[in-house]
Amino acid sequence: MTTSPELLAPTALPLTALARALSEPKGFGDASLRRRRPGDIELLGGIPDDTALPVDALREAAGRVLTGERSGPAAFQYSQSAGLDGLREWVAAREGVDPARVIITNGGFHGLSLAVLALVERGATVAVDNPIFPLFLRALELSDGRPLPIGVGTQGLDVDELEHRLRGGARPAAVYTVPDFHNPTQGTLPADQRTRLVELAERHGFLVLADNPYRELRFRGTAVDSSAFSTSDHVVHVNTFSKTLGPGLRLGWVVASPRIASALVKVRNRQDSHTSTLEQEVVIDLLTHDPTWFDATLTRANALYRERADVLVDALHERLPGLVEAVRPEGGFFLWPRLTDSAIDPAALYAAAAERGATYQQGEFFASSGRREFADHLRLAYGNHTPETLRTFVDRLGSAVESLR
């Protein structure tokens, strides 16, 4: 006889519909949750390298703040929900906008989450990258949003396809995309397509949710103007210090119109009130003590990431000649190679590689369509692995491929 859960816990507190709708980690999340064996090489997440993080500079900045040289005990007290003026001003100068358009968040994901709560009505349609950064779909669960997949190519979101869907009657509340060094496809949306996307947003009355955590990590080519995302009242432009100062800080920002910024702050006010005053003070000191420091730090970090990206691409071509197509990245943390031999079963390859201690994210986990797509792609995150480790990874992957042929 089976006992129902209801009988076991007759008075268990009911969860809200919102909480019940939140999915368990699966697919993309599984790989991160699996048991790790010593020696495994995991190319799983968009994680900056430990050696690229400014531990020493942060210690010095924290010292200046905590000796009271900078801010005194105010660093320990409540502060404004929108963020400290000094940090908003630094971000505003960098983004070329008025500080009233900047609010400080606990990392980029927090900005996405606030925008979903404030601007995506429950059950609304949201056009999204396909393939997509899968965790955005989890944020969308907060509003029970329905994803409408729009293709992403080597030049980012396919704005033609979006326009076609709009002409066909699609009425999304928002369009979500990663414009620079797309996760997972590496592509960068050209400036004219950014402008066109914002024009469509203004004409059709939807929000552009531009998720830009990798923008600062360009190591090749020319930066693409993102001012279209920073001036329209139809854009929430999300960025973060996670990839440059460290994700553990949980520090990011949003650029939005004053009206939208105000709505986001009101939601934020009902969460945790504000980002740590102390951490903001330390980072303000870090960024302003020597105004050349941040860009110099980016330059050093990006040289590291460029070498790793190139080592990975070269190793794939050398070890698996003719079996993978890989595009040399211009920035960011991801490679999105495609298996060209359709005889190789992607799931079997993943298992064989994992057995050999080489783990990556399987392409199919990035589909936003609900269909099985992109199974012939691998997402390889190279940011936090040395060239030597990346070569060993590719050796193991090669051995896995050979085992299947």
Next chain:
Amino acid sequence: MTTSPELLAPTALPLTALARALSEPKGFGDASLRRRRPGDIELLGGIPDDTALPVDALREAAGRVLTGERSGPAAFQYSQSAGLDGLREWVAAREGVDPARVIITNGGFHGLSLAVLALVERGATVAVDNPIFPLFLRALELSDGRPLPIGVGTQGLDVDELEHRLRGGARPAAVYTVPDFHNPTQGTLPADQRTRLVELAERHGFLVLADNPYRELRFRGTAVDSSAFSTSDHVVHVNTFSKTLGPGLRLGWVVASPRIASALVKVRNRQDSHTSTLEQEVVIDLLTHDPTWFDATLTRANALYRERADVLVDALHERLPGLVEAVRPEGGFFLWPRLTDSAIDPAALYAAAAERGATYQQGEFFASSGRREFADHLRLAYGNHTPETLRTFVDRLGSAVESLR
């Protein structure tokens, strides 16, 4: 001719129903937002004193973390949404619970907010303190919750009244109360009433949302056992380091059943993922480097707060004899004196006192009933003012009273 806002901004992005329902600051918030003049004395918020905050100890702990002596670069990287094990274990030991029942939040308010989202269905009734910590009503807006006011006396929440309402058919999803050193009424709920409240919750299937930020600030009398709040599956017990280490850190915790903790973590996962790893590492070091340090720090801080509470009570009785009733607090940050002369108009008194540079929170702002109640009370927050400043405040208040008689 009047131009409608719609014509001015024909395509302005619509906010969600959730965002539109969030109220503007009023009443309680107004006082904090008013323009401050030099020399004004504001007894407005539950703010710890600058001199009671462990700036030096935190600098040393940060130094140990940032030299890598403690955690190395992991302090800069992503970490678990539930919080770092070391901090959960410290809290669990202090609360006398299993670490699986503890999750780390960005301050106490964040714990309330997560519980509202996960456990208060949209539009549900929530029984709340009356008078109440007004900002809880703002958190409740996230679920469009309907407050059902329950009286609070010198011994905290009136559990008799709650039971009467339950017998009368009230079916709240939750009961919100501040059990220790109630904000604003100073009262502490006796242990037997805590047990009774939890029994009612289990029988009727509602959540007890026990908001306990002042518990550590007892400076007189005996601590009341709160274990009833830490063992039931029908309680979310919320606490924070805001009043002891500093509100600017945004660091708190929740004790809840593993099932509820898991639901809260899933909501949290869709917000900012986790609390700053770096800040958690620093606070773990602070709390564990010398295991006697935290309690010794509380003892010093509470001596300071006891003196201030007593100075304020004595000054009121001396300067306004027979005009106010004030109960000597046993802990916390608040005095809730009552004006005994009904000829004094509370609003006129507030204005006259503000004109003389003495500001406080007016009692009526703490009503959760929607009616005008408690206007004969003043909420005076004494934690962050020296005895001398408190005496000057009372002098100004006395002068304001005299001006009205």
